[in-house]
Amino acid sequence: MTEKVITIDGIRVYVDMLARIEHSCDPKLCGRQGNCCSCYQIPLTKAELSRAIGLSSHAANYQPDLLDEDVELFEEMDDDSLILGSTDTGRCVFAFPRGRGMYCSLHAACLELDLPPYRTKPAPCTLWPLCLSESKPLELAVMGDAKQFPCNRLLKKPRKTLHAGIAEILDELYGPDFTEKVNKHL
Numbered sequence: 001m002t003e004k005v006i007t008i009d010g011i012r013v014y015v016d017m018l019a020r021i022e023h024s025c026d027p028k029l030c031g032r033q034g035n036c037c038s039c040y041q042i043p044l045t046k047a048e049l050s051r052a053i054g055l056s057s058h059a060a061n062y063q064p065d066l067l068d069e070d071v072e073l074f075e076e077m078d079d080d081s082l083i084l085g086s087t088d089t090g091r092c093v094f095a096f097p098r099g100r101g102m103y104c105s106l107h108a109a110c111l112e113l114d115l116p117p118y119r120t121k122p123a124p125c126t127l128w129p130l131c132l133s134e135s136k137p138l139e140l141a142v143m144g145d146a147k148q149f150p151c152n153r154l155l156k157k158p159r160k161t162l163h164a165g166i167a168e169i170l171d172e173l174y175g176p177d178f179t180e181k182v183n184k185h186l
Helices: 015-019 046-059 105-112 123-127 164-174 176-184
Strands: 005-008 011-014 021-023 074-076 082-084 095-098 101-104 130-132 138-142 152-154
Touching (some): 005 176, 015 138, 021 164, 046 082, 046 105, 101 105, 123 130, 123 164, 164 176
Antiparallel strands (some): 005 011, 021 152, 074 082
C-alpha cells in the first residue's frame, strides 16, 4: 500500500499515518518502565534548554531529584548537540513516578505557572507520538514504535478525520489551519 504524502506549509505530511493513529496521553497508563519518558533521547535547541533550565526550580516541586548536585539536566553529545538528561535507569530527569503513572515535571510546572506546555516543553516531547524529520523538506510522520505504548492505538484503516489527540497536537504546534488542511486530505 502506498502511503499518501502531501506538503503543507513546506512540511511533507504522511497523512495516512496520522489518520491511522489514535492518541490519548494519560500518565496513569504509563508504567515505570517502557514509557515515552524512558525510551528516547530528546534533542534540545538552545532555546529549549534555556526554558528547561528556567523551569527547573519549579519542576523540582514535582521532581525533587532535580535539586541534587549530581543531576545533569542535559547531556552534550559527541557532535556537540544537546539532549535532555536522563537518570541511571534511562528515564528523563524531568519525569517522575506518581502512583502507577509517570508524569512530566516540566509539564506540571508549566500548568502551575500558567504557561502553555506545548510552547514551553521540548518539541519532541510535545509532538510525540508524531515525529518531525530533520530532512529537507521536513517530514511529519508517526514514530515507528508508537503502537507499543498504551496511550496509542493504531488502526488498520485511516480515519475520515484526525483523532482528537492528534488534532490537538497539530493545532497547538502548527495551528488549526494546518490541522484543517490535513483533514481535507483524508
